[in-house]
Amino acid sequence: MAATDLDILASEGMRSLCLGGHVGFDSLPDQLVSKSVSQGFCFNILCVGETGIGKSTLMNTLFNTTFENEEASHYMDGVLLRPRTYDLQESSVDLKLTIVDTVGFGDQINKEESYKPIVDYIDTQFENYLQEELKIRRSLFNYHDTRIHVCLYFIAPTGHSLKSLDLVTMKKLDSKVNIIPIIAKADTISKSELHKFKIKVMSELVSNGVQIYQFPAEDEAIAEINSSMNAHLPFAVVGSSEEVKVGNKMVRARQYPWGVVQVENESHCDFVRLREMLIRVNMEDLREQTHARHYELYRRCKLEEMGFKDTDPDNEPFSLQETYEAKRKEFLGDLQHKEEGMRQMFVNRVKVTEAELKEKERELHDRFELLKRTHQEEKRSVEEKRRDLEEDMNSFNRRKVAAETLQGQAFQGSAQLSIKKDKDKKNFFTLPSACSLTAGRNLH
Amino acid sequence: MSTNIRFKNRFIKPEDSEDRQYVGFATLPNQVHRKSVKKGFDFTLMVAGESGLGKSTLVNSLFLTDLYKDRKLLNAEERISQTVEITKHTVDIEEKGVKLKLTIVDTPGFGDAVNNNECWKPITDYIDQQFEQYFRDESGLNRKNILDNRVHCCLYFIPPFGHGLRPIDVEFMKALHEKVNIIPLIAKADCLTPNEIKKLKDRVRDEIEKFGIKVYQFPECDSDEDEEFKQLDKELKECTPLAVIGSNTVVEARGQRVRGRVYPWGIVEVENQSHCDFVKLRSMLIRSHMHDLKDVTCDVHYENYRAQCIQDMTSKLTQDNRVDSPLPILPLPTPDAETERLIKMKDEELKRMQEMLEKMQQQIHEKEQ
Numbered sequence: 001m002a003a004t005d006l007d008i009l010a011s012e013g014m015r016s017l018c019l020g021g022h023v024g025f026d027s028l029p030d031q032l033v034s035k036s037v038s039q040g041f042c043f044n045i046l047c048v049g050e051t052g053i054g055k056s057t058l059m060n061t062l063f064n065t066t067f068e069n070e071e072a073s074h075y076m077d078g079v080l081l082r083p084r085t086y087d088l089q090e091s092s093v094d095l096k097l098t099i100v101d102t103v104g105f106g107d108q109i110n111k112e113e114s115y116k117p118i119v120d121y122i123d124t125q126f127e128n129y130l131q132e133e134l135k136i137r138r139s140l141f142n143y144h145d146t147r148i149h150v151c152l153y154f155i156a157p158t159g160h161s162l163k164s165l166d167l168v169t170m171k172k173l174d175s176k177v178n179i180i181p182i183i184a185k186a187d188t189i190s191k192s193e194l195h196k197f198k199i200k201v202m203s204e205l206v207s208n209g210v211q212i213y214q215f216p217a218e219d220e221a222i223a224e225i226n227s228s229m230n231a232h233l234p235f236a237v238v239g240s241s242e243e244v245k246v247g248n249k250m251v252r253a254r255q256y257p258w259g260v261v262q263v264e265n266e267s268h269c270d271f272v273r274l275r276e277m278l279i280r281v282n283m284e285d286l287r288e289q290t291h292a293r294h295y296e297l298y299r300r301c302k303l304e305e306m307g308f309k310d311t312d313p314d315n316e317p318f319s320l321q322e323t324y325e326a327k328r329k330e331f332l333g334d335l336q337h338k339e340e341g342m343r344q345m346f347v348n349r350v351k352v353t354e355a356e357l358k359e360k361e362r363e364l365h366d367r368f369e370l371l372k373r374t375h376q377e378e379k380r381s382v383e384e385k386r387r388d389l390e391e392d393m394n395s396f397n398r399r400k401v402a403a404e405t406l407q408g409q410a411f412q413g414s415a416q417l418s419i420k421k422d423k424d425k426k427n428f429f430t431l432p433s434a435c436s437l438t439a440g441r442n443l444h
Numbered sequence: 445m446s447t448n449i450r451f452k453n454r455f456i457k458p459e460d461s462e463d464r465q466y467v468g469f470a471t472l473p474n475q476v477h478r479k480s481v482k483k484g485f486d487f488t489l490m491v492a493g494e495s496g497l498g499k500s501t502l503v504n505s506l507f508l509t510d511l512y513k514d515r516k517l518l519n520a521e522e523r524i525s526q527t528v529e530i531t532k533h534t535v536d537i538e539e540k541g542v543k544l545k546l547t548i549v550d551t552p553g554f555g556d557a558v559n560n561n562e563c564w565k566p567i568t569d570y571i572d573q574q575f576e577q578y579f580r581d582e583s584g585l586n587r588k589n590i591l592d593n594r595v596h597c598c599l600y601f602i603p604p605f606g607h608g609l610r611p612i613d614v615e616f617m618k619a620l621h622e623k624v625n626i627i628p629l630i631a632k633a634d635c636l637t638p639n640e641i642k643k644l645k646d647r648v649r650d651e652i653e654k655f656g657i658k659v660y661q662f663p664e665c666d667s668d669e670d671e672e673f674k675q676l677d678k679e680l681k682e683c684t685p686l687a688v689i690g691s692n693t694v695v696e697a698r699g700q701r702v703r704g705r706v707y708p709w710g711i712v713e714v715e716n717q718s719h720c721d722f723v724k725l726r727s728m729l730i731r732s733h734m735h736d737l738k739d740v741t742c743d744v745h746y747e748n749y750r751a752q753c754i755q756d757m758t759s760k761l762t763q764d765n766r767v768d769s770p771l772p773i774l775p776l777p778t779p780d781a782e783t784e785r786l787i788k789m790k791d792e793e794l795k796r797m798q799e800m801l802e803k804m805q806q807q808i809h810e811k812e813q
Contacts, residue, residue: 050605050606051606051607051610052605052606052607053605053606054605071607072607073607074606074607074608074609074610074611075611107610107611108611109559109560109561109563109611109612109615110558110559110560110561111558111559111560112558112559114558156496156603156605157605157635158494158495158496158497159496160495160496160517161517161519161520162520163496163520163523163556164520164521164523164524164526164556164557164558165558166520167520167521167524168524168558184605185605185635187634187635187707187709188604188632188634188635190705190706190707191706191707191708204519204520204521207521208520208521254637255637256634256637256638256709256710256712257638257716257718257719258707258709258710258711258712258713258719259707259709259710259711260709260710261707261709262709267708268708268709368804371800371801371804372804372808375801375804375805375808
């Protein structure tokens, strides 16, 4: 084929020549360095760990500064990712540092969904980069790369083994990001317990197939230190935001009644090793790995999902444009189909609801009629009662009048007995008025 | 040994018996003491909390024995969907002629799975079971040898790595605070500096109050106790929740052999009051308040359970005469609760009907006008 012919030609033409004098292309690395320094570097760290385990304190200690941070609450409903970007400068080297915090991780009672926001965030960053790459007019050189370069996973120092949540989360993350497991708050484990704990954790990770970041050992300059560091994983760290006077210097340390834990003392904790590995030696390698391994994997999966392949069924290299067009048409067709379906559903539902409403209306009407009828009946019966009572009242009044006239006649006859009889009569006569009052009330 | 000193003060002096007006019932405390020594004591302690917080180590440190000799800890993988178990260890220990039958109830698996919904249910079920069994025994015909398996105290371990109580802590304590005496402890306190301990204690106390959790309250001192005791009691109350450290090993520190933990930067002594509150916990739990814990369990938690149980049973009986109760129950003079409820329901229904009628009447009036 055409490709391989060219290769053979090229390899035949490759000879190593000796130089007669100093040409000067040995300054190429320097040119590269000065270019990258002027551009500035960017580094993104993701800190995953329970609330209160010491993520913010460790970041402060690592970068020897105080990133502003409020204490997180334990009562979040779910896991939130909070990215914060800072511009740091050291010896004229600019670093754009992004620290992503997982707020609320490990606090919920049901933690089955805890890993999802983290995985989604990482995928989103990859997606953004992919979109930028696929653009027609793209500007990758000044694109702010937000892909996570390293994930520091904070393990609680129980002294027994990993927690179940840790295992599940790390398994989901190991193919998307470089994981460096860290034992947090390591000043609560004694030396012998620490040794056993580290071995247990590593063996659990290995037996469950979790791939953590291995420090590269190909480059002879750093191979030795890297491989010795690999043996110290996971790093047992202690962070501190306070300084204590030890000897005649102020060092970052934690003061206890029984002693002082110095953060930068190698026999107290592995903080110095972590700083070496993370920042001073392997930062660039972490970025490369993210781009070359994790991002490429993501890209491949995503494009395969979309239906792209590198080669045709006929082994002809595929054009991205053509596949893209085909995919687009398919997608639009799907959309239209779905729209139709939804419209149908909507119409059906409207019909059903209308029918229901009509039914309800009829029911209400019936009930109304019934109530009206009962009301009418009651009204009628009440009216009857009223009439009866009125009749009674009338007849009573008549009798009263008759009695009065009789009394009047008797009164004219016997005036002495009138005083006592009057009282009696009054009582007798006030009775009907009382009756009429109550009769009247009943009617209303 | 403040308890013993207090008690000794009450021993009668022999020369008083010569007094004419002396009756002699001041020897009652002695008699109680003798009988109780003969009978022996029992105590059931429950420890709860996530794994890896030092529960077993603390129990060993408290009772100076090794209760957990060969236990198998699960891997992270096995714990993903672990259920909570209840395990019991019973030991008989003796000190100066006083016998104690100590039962430790452990709850392995609590809070370890990924989904911990209702993971405290096996624990509440266990406590209820013990109450139920005691209830049956107490109501039985032969009550000579009742075994008291009720849980007298629950030590709940709060992890020191966070900023306060977590949702699972709150839910657990709320599910149990009316069934058992809860004493919250801050575990592995050697990871906190004194300032941090104080902050965390204040935080936890506030949150306990905020969520309305009823933890075990130390009883008030009598006014005739001596000053030293009152002072100790006051300190204890201000120190809750207690921050503890446990250790399985004995180390050499300051020329003595003590239980402690060795670090490159110093040695933590478990029994040093300036290092942690272990001594306070031990003296409170064992030396002064053990009996009070038992009393509160019997008088408050058990009685609540019993009252609730009886009410449930009688309401079931009035509803359904076929219920076959295992206990002799007298028909209580308040089944009216049931009829009252029915009456209330009917009243409400009537009111609703009246309102509807009125509304309809109004509508009719409006239409007529």
